Amino acid sequence: MIRLDNVSKQxxxxxxxxxxxAALQKGEKIGLVGPNGAGKTTxxxxxxxxxxxxxxxxxxxxxxxxxYFSQDVGEMSGRSAVAEVMDGAGxxxxxxAELRELEAAMADPDKADEMDDIIARYGEVQHQFEExxxxxxxxxxxxxxxxxxxxxxxxxxDVGKLSGGWKMRVxxxxxxxxxxxxxxxxxxxxxLDLESLIWLEQFLKGYEGALLMTSHDREFINRIINKxxxxxxxxxxxxxxxxxxxxxxxxxxxxxxxxxxERQQAMLAKEIKFIERFKARAPTxxxxxxxxxxxxxxxxxxxxxxxxxxxxxxxxxxxxxxxxSA
Ligand SMILES: Nc1ncnc2c1ncn2[C@@H]1O[C@H](COP(=O)(O)OP(=O)(O)O)[C@@H](O)[C@H]1O
Ligand SMILES: [Mg+2]
Numbered sequence: 510m511i512r513l514d515n516v517s518k519q520x521x522x523x524x525x526x527x528x529x530x531a532a533l534q535k536g537e538k539i540g541l542v543g544p545n546g547a548g549k550t551t552x553x554x555x556x557x558x559x560x561x562x563x564x565x566x567x568x569x570x571x572x573x574x575x576x577y578f579s580q581d582v583g584e585m586s587g588r589s590a591v592a593e594v595m596d597g598a599g600x601x602x603x604x605x606a607e608l609r610e611l612e613a614a615m616a617d618p619d620k621a622d623e624m625d626d627i628i629a630r631y632g633e634v635q636h637q638f639e640e641x642x643x644x645x646x647x648x649x650x651x652x653x654x655x656x657x658x659x660x661x662x663x664x665x666x667d668v669g670k671l672s673g674g675w676k677m678r679v680x681x682x683x684x685x686x687x688x689x690x691x692x693x694x695x696x697x698x699x700x701l702d703l704e705s706l707i708w709l710e711q712f713l714k715g716y717e718g719a720l721l722m723t724s725h726d727r728e729f730i731n732r733i734i735n736k737x738x739x740x741x742x743x744x745x746x747x748x749x750x751x752x753x754x755x756x757x758x759x760x761x762x763x764x765x766x767x768x769x770x771e772r773q774q775a776m777l778a779k780e781i782k783f784i785e786r787f788k789a790r791a792p793t794x795x796x797x798x799x800x801x802x803x804x805x806x807x808x809x810x811x812x813x814x815x816x817x818x819x820x821x822x823x824x825x826x827x828x829x830x831x832x833x834s835a
Contacts (some may be wrong), residue, residue: 511533512533513531516555523546531738533721536719539734540751540755550579556575557577557693576693577684578681580677590654601646604643605638605647608634612631653682654679677699681697694723698724706726713733727752731753732751736749737752
């Protein structure tokens with residue numbers, strides 16, 4: 510559904526991605542992990558089209574819908590929280606707004622002489638609202654808001670009067686109601702109390718669309734996701750499995766790397782010992798042909814033709830030392 514191909518991206522002076530590639534398939538629930546400042550939010554912004562990569566491509570399947578929740582909720586005011594949430598679900602909110610205007614007009618004595626027209630229009634709009642499943646949507650918006658801890662009064666009150674944390678919950682409910690093909694959730698668990706967190710977890714577990722999310726709450730993310738994408742050193746690495754599995758894999762690969770490093774160190778130490786021994790014995794060794802190689806070369810390292818101190822220091826030897834090799 511979403512693919513990143515060889516994406517490179519620099520923000521300010523920082524290089525965040527270097528030819529990074531990853532994919533999100535239908536039904537996948539991915540945890541995006543990486544240290545603070547690694548570029549998780551930047552990745553969300555590139556997928557949602559708010560930023561473009563410097564190089565490479567972000568491609569989305571034709572016609573897929575994306576819902577993006579970020580900590581940056583923007584302006585909200587002048588309508589109820591329920592209306593704000595329903596607005597995310599598309600045209601139904603416009604119809605709902607007109608329905609409310611018409612209801613107000615019907616109760617307005619100044620508009621008594623227009624009443625026939627108003628009532629006729631109300632019938633039309635109400636029909637449209639039903640067609641768009643507006644009543645069900647209203648119910649679902651209330652359900653989501655209740656799940657995220659809203660009381661009835663808060664749902665119907667002015668969204669502009671809510672604190673930043675509650676506005677964040679409205680923005681989250683809006684995305685949940687949208688039910689897009691792909692949800693991008695950047696730290697949705699921030700600002701949530703335990704009850705809301707449990708409700709959100711259940712919702713996301715049951716969600717049939719694809720999901721890409723970050724969260725500082727490891728337990729929370731571990732229970733929802735089935736794949737991990739890690740940002741590390743500008744690269745994206747995918748691990749199938751939950752967060753726990755990812756950590757095991759990481760620990761394993763760290764261990765393997767450590768073991769390899771130790772093997773290399775041991776080999777190097779042996780080589781050094783060998784050279785030391787050779788050096789000590791060098792003056793008494795029989796002459797050997799110029800350019801012949803000692804057996805101290807280790808695999809992978811290039812020592813060919815390098816100056817060999819024990820040879821050039823030896824007063825008995827006057828053969829030119831080769832410094833380059835063909
Ligand atoms: N508009 C910007 N201008 C300059 N630097 C930015 C901008 N946006 C993000 N950054 C920097 O880019 C890096 C990555 O940020 P971000 O994508 O938010 O990382 P994350 O979400 O993984 O913590 C951070 O060091 C941040 O300070
Ligand atoms: Mg971030």
